Amino acid sequence: MLLTPGDTVEMEIDWDNRFDNMQRHAGEHILSGAVYRLFGGANRGFHMGEDAITIDIDFRCEDSVRNPDGSPRYERLTWEMAMAAEQEANRVIMSDAPIRTDYFSTREEAEKMPLRKKLRIDRDISVVTIGDPDNPADCCACCGTHPSSAGQIGILKIYRIEPNKGMSRIFFECGGRALRHYRDQFNTLYDIGTALSSGIGELPAKFAAYEEKNRETLETLHRLKRRLTEAETEELRRVMKPRLVRHYTDLTVDDLFQIAKRISPDCPDRIALVADPACTVVLVSDGRPGTECGACVKELASGFGARGGGKKESARAIFPDRASLDRFLNAFTSEE
Ligand SMILES: [Zn+2]
CATH class of the missing domain: 3.10.310.30 (Diaminopimelate Epimerase; Chain A, domain 1)
Structure with a gap:
């Protein structure tokens, strides 16, 4: 069906899909804001796929936290830094910080906002601000979809970091997907715990004991093999x-x-x-x-x-x- 200007159409939002996108996308704002405020790392790449959501953090930017001699303090994101950023992101989520969108017709007006990223457009700019505009959890130009407050994201969980082209790639999930991720991982641990007759909390000790036993068994096996091969040589x-x-x-x-x-x-x-x-x-x-x-x-x-x-x-x-x-x-x- 061809549409012409002025036609009326009825549309329906696929809300489950929309809300899932909103949770993930707003979570990305808040995590990027946390990494930026804590360490000065810039989000240089973002991917929201069916399997994973990732951001690439670069510390070679002008806002990077510096040593007294001017060199960047951080080269890459460590797991401890990622956990600190995750903690901060969840603090913002649990505070249910408001998420608002302001529209500006010119770059000059928009640049009065405390933007995390430099603007790349000159007019008709929408700026998303999370939290208090005087000290926002995040503030950047964006035309995506966002919930009206951070609490609707529910939770944000980082589950992997890896180096990527001189940057640090963070894998994380938000909201309903974070819950499913947690459930899947928990079920795996639960099954392993059941197989080893162990509670999940005791698994690291149980695993260490298994490794030790495995090492002893291998040593015994090698010793016996040596005796067997020596005897066979004689024979x-x-x-x-x-x-x-x-x-x-x-x-x-x-x-x-x-x-x-x-x-x-x-x-x-x-x-x-x-x-x-x-x-x-x-x-x-x-x-x-x-x-x-x-x-x-x-x-x-x-x-x-x-x-x-x-x-x-x-x-x-x-x-x-x-x-x-x-x-x-x-x-x-x-x-x-
Ligand atoms: Zn956005």
């Missing part, structure tokens, strides 16, 4: 013969390379240590001409679909399946 020396093949189900390829390092000088010809679950053969020899392991992978094992390679004294061949591995071992043991 290999006892049964050593050219083209020997040994199968392993409980040692990894890395374990077999540890054995290979020890047994290599005692190998008169190539031998094959097979890590069965990984369909991988570790070849070992003393490396003399004609017994090179890397060459065997290239010249023989690759013919059975193996990938891999290595040095003269040891090499690995990874087979696509058990049947290829078995065919290779047949060829390996019958090779002259």
